[in-house]
Amino acid sequence: MKDIKEISTRLKIAKKNIKKTKKENGSSNAASLGKALKISTELVAAVVVGSTIGFLLDNWFDTKPLLIICFFFIGVAAGILNVFKSAKKMHKKL
Amino acid sequence: MDLNPMHQFKVYKIGPEINLGNINLSFTNASLFMTISAILILSLLFLGTKKKSLIPSKIQLITEMSYTFVAKMINNTAGSGAKSFFPFVFTLFMFVLFCNMVGMLPYSFTVTSHIIVTFTLAAIIFIGVTIIGFIKHGIKYLELFIPKDVPIILLPLIIVIEIISYLARPVSLSVRLFANMMAGHTMLKVFGGFVISLGLLGGWLPLGFTVALIGLEILIAFLQAYVFAILTCIYLNDALNLHH
Numbered sequence: 001m002k003d004i005k006e007i008s009t010r011l012k013i014a015k016k017n018i019k020k021t022k023k024e025n026g027s028s029n030a031a032s033l034g035k036a037l038k039i040s041t042e043l044v045a046a047v048v049v050g051s052t053i054g055f056l057l058d059n060w061f062d063t064k065p066l067l068i069i070c071f072f073f074i075g076v077a078a079g080i081l082n083v084f085k086s087a088k089k090m091h092k093k094l
Numbered sequence: 095m096d097l098n099p100m101h102q103f104k105v106y107k108i109g110p111e112i113n114l115g116n117i118n119l120s121f122t123n124a125s126l127f128m129t130i131s132a133i134l135i136l137s138l139l140f141l142g143t144k145k146k147s148l149i150p151s152k153i154q155l156i157t158e159m160s161y162t163f164v165a166k167m168i169n170n171t172a173g174s175g176a177k178s179f180f181p182f183v184f185t186l187f188m189f190v191l192f193c194n195m196v197g198m199l200p201y202s203f204t205v206t207s208h209i210i211v212t213f214t215l216a217a218i219i220f221i222g223v224t225i226i227g228f229i230k231h232g233i234k235y236l237e238l239f240i241p242k243d244v245p246i247i248l249l250p251l252i253i254v255i256e257i258i259s260y261l262a263r264p265v266s267l268s269v270r271l272f273a274n275m276m277a278g279h280t281m282l283k284v285f286g287g288f289v290i291s292l293g294l295l296g297g298w299l300p301l302g303f304t305v306a307l308i309g310l311e312i313l314i315a316f317l318q319a320y321v322f323a324i325l326t327c328i329y330l331n332d333a334l335n336l337h338h
Binding site for chain 2: 040045046075076082085
């Protein structure tokens with residue numbers, strides 16, 4: 001009976017320690033570094049994807065420069081949205 | 095010819111040409127270096143886990159460190175619910191890391207400096223994560239494209255923007271790795287070319303630059319593998335835990 005009690009108190013302490021390390025690791029520098037690097041290319045990639053979609057749709061519907069212009073700006077908006085989202089996430093963690 | 099900085103990225107076939115229908119399946123130098131990386135990873139893990147001693151040898155230490163590194167990364171970014179994806183993320187991280195590092199050796203070929211390789215990896219992640227999201231949440235996964243508290247008039251525009259920002263993920267993931275590796279190796283080669291063309295008199299300065307750049311390149315090789323793996327975790331997190 002005594003052994004069981006001892007084990008249960010030990011378990012409690014160990015669980016507390018795990019929780020502590022989890023909290024400490026939550027806002028590690030490495031994670032934010034990864035997010036910072038994510039932002040750098042996200043902006044460009046969204047513009048490229050938007051323009052490509054516009055170009056393909058233009059070829060499809062035969063409406064040359066119209067859709068590519070629209071989707072270029074939508075791509076820019078998507079890029080800014082991506083950056084905004086990442087920044088928001090980082091802010092939440094800090 | 096050898097001074098051309100882009101010459102190092104040339105893919106040529108080794109051995110006979112193999113054609114399967116319209117697809118050219120010849121063994122190239124890119125496949126050779128991918129195989130070398132895979133064999134290196136396998137032998138490292140095999141040797142590292144062969145003798146499980148309490149006081150680890152150097153190889154065992156490296157293996158255990160890489161294990162805890164990836165396990166911690168998954169736990170921090172994707173939560174404990176993503177533990178079952180550890181083998182996938184670990185394989186991805188080790189493969190990209192070893193391809194980058196093998197590419198740093200002289201006379202070798204950097205597999206990750208070709209966008210088709212990085213884009214294939216990114217596409218596998220993108221499709222896999224999307225499928226996981228649909229399996230986990232069903233049709234509700236499409237809610238990812240509908241942000242909260244948006245007026246109905248703006249909804250069509252917002253949905254298009256959200257879909258494009260979702261589709262941009264594999265592009266940004268692959269372009270980041272490919273561009274970093276290609277730019278770095280081209281720069282090294284350009285400075286190496288300066289050493290030869292300036293000769294004994296002026297070649298020392300670019301030689302010093304090359305040495306410094308190699309240090310930077312090794313850092314970038316590691317960092318890019320890390321970013322590639324951590325972004326996989328972030329995308330997994332988005333798919334597993336909707337609206338966070």
